[in-house]
Amino acid sequence: MEEPLQPKKPLGFWKTVLASFVGFIAANILCSIFAFFLFIVIVVGALASGSTPTEIRDGSVLKIDLSSISEIVTTDELSSFIPGMGSDEKPISLSQALASIRKAKADSRIRGIYLNVEGYSGGMASTADLREALKDFRSSGKFIISYADSYDQKAYYLSSVANKVILNPQGMVGLVGLASAPTFYRQALDKLGVKAHIFKVGTYKGAVEPFMLDKLSEPNREQISVYLNGLWDFMLREISASRSVPVDSLRAFADSGRAFGEA
Template structure:
């Protein structure tokens, strides 16, 4: 029997969350999820039929936190004594290869095509400003924020980074850079100073990468596989996601797949995309998924009432959104904790603002060092487009009753009294956010407020400041949940909630809980609106939204 050579093809991208809408599922039908890849490596490490691992790097960039998830999984696979090889045509032809190379260093061996480059040029945090364009168009930006680091509104109100924004961006870049340099230095057995020197010398030709100790071998794909065949003998290459999706292949697999004896359950509840009031959305043609407080609340109540569920992992990958939706979810998390079962928050690439709000009541918060989190702050406002529309011959008139009926109209500026009310609202929400964060994290309000002010942190910096408890990925969070519940990680059932089969989706809802568990149908207009808002940096779902135009590359 030939051995299995597990393949990771990361050139297509990786999904954080399985698509919930039929259209999104069809579009992503051949893409693996992060959890599938991690599970495949964990399972492959224990499978005698799996003899090695080869990964093709490149394609859509992964976030720093996603790369750290994969690095941990590759390290666990290698600990079984099986070889792991990474290859690529080039680590970026014109830069942008730093994070992919950081992932490659988790493998035993790195191959690069002879004509390739090492574009390991460092880390950059980028922000976009449209104030100049708004001025030319005649749009009047009117936004308030709490506090100085809540920089999403700067996109519209400023033409460059403010002092606090630059300070925050500099630390984000510095923290990410420190993590990457240390990871490269440890795995390639180089001094930290040497790694920094090589990064400052990049981009490097492939041969220069070999000479510097950053690359092991030069070769094309066929060379990589020919070499692996010499080492391992004849093998059957198999994509990691296909490997983990296969049915039972032996007696051990069959025993693990049987529904009896019944195993204790750890439920996983995913909060992905913007947080809004209502039901989850699987995402439209142009918009991504969103998490509704009705759906997430129903899932939390369902697991609270299920005696088979012994622990819960909240997997959060969200920049936030609605304040009231986030608060409703937080309430249900606290209600679930009151049953005595541990609730562990596992942060993905980003869990900030409203995404942090729903994580903070958990028993333990786990994040990767490169997770983007914090952003404990609030923003609100509008862009007045009256003059801009007037320039192209469009005008509007309205008749209304009530002094503030048109308060949020894009046709009129805030009156002094309305602006005062907006400021009062911002103060009220910010104070509530800070007070609840302080309560959940067990910190004095004054100490928490100093860490808040809208500031975004990496997971590593957040952990140092007690906004995060432990560093690690989803598997680490799962182990923490098992330890807290007194369970054996190798003898549990991991289930997603809410869990609805095909027939459940077809049946009409019998109660509001049934209705809440259903994903909302998203129209083309919904997706287009969300995409436009995101492109402009507007918070599409609410006042607890982190800076949406910030990019770490």
């Protein structure tokens, strides 16, 4: 009587699977170890290359590039010390810029400041703080030179405190006055079927008007006009005092729209 055939166990298949799994794990471990050591080498190299302090020589000029200034600066700790990550232009905060100007005033090795206002986008309060710091710097007898291909209004207001304001021959000074252009949402909300529930007490409450009106109310127009005219008059007086140009001449330049045509 013949014995029934017993199915052979696929030992070779499972050996292959096990060997592949072990090889996969080993390869991942080796890659992780290699990546870790490569990371350590990059970090150590970056820290070593950045450990040399900047030497300030007698007669140095502090360069302030205002295109990279911000009220608050957040930093990526990883990209801050790994070469090739992040931007080469590191942003500086307003407080850092003000502290640098104060230190430069007290440092006998620094003769002056070179101010680059190209692409400046700071707020009006920050601009006024920077301008006061630069005025204080000039009181020490040191110079400030400003340059830009073109000056917008805030950039020129800030730069007007400098000893020399240099403009590219093909550039312009955008002194045009101040304006406000509120956006109103009531019609859009009506089309979307959105109802704004507004609680307003008092006359001069312009913050909620975009959600309930299609144009400025007269009280809101009045308060915006007072604010803008007061700020504009302040800027013109400051520029006039620094550049020795009459306020009426500055106002006439802005009103004529010469910033948009041939000077």
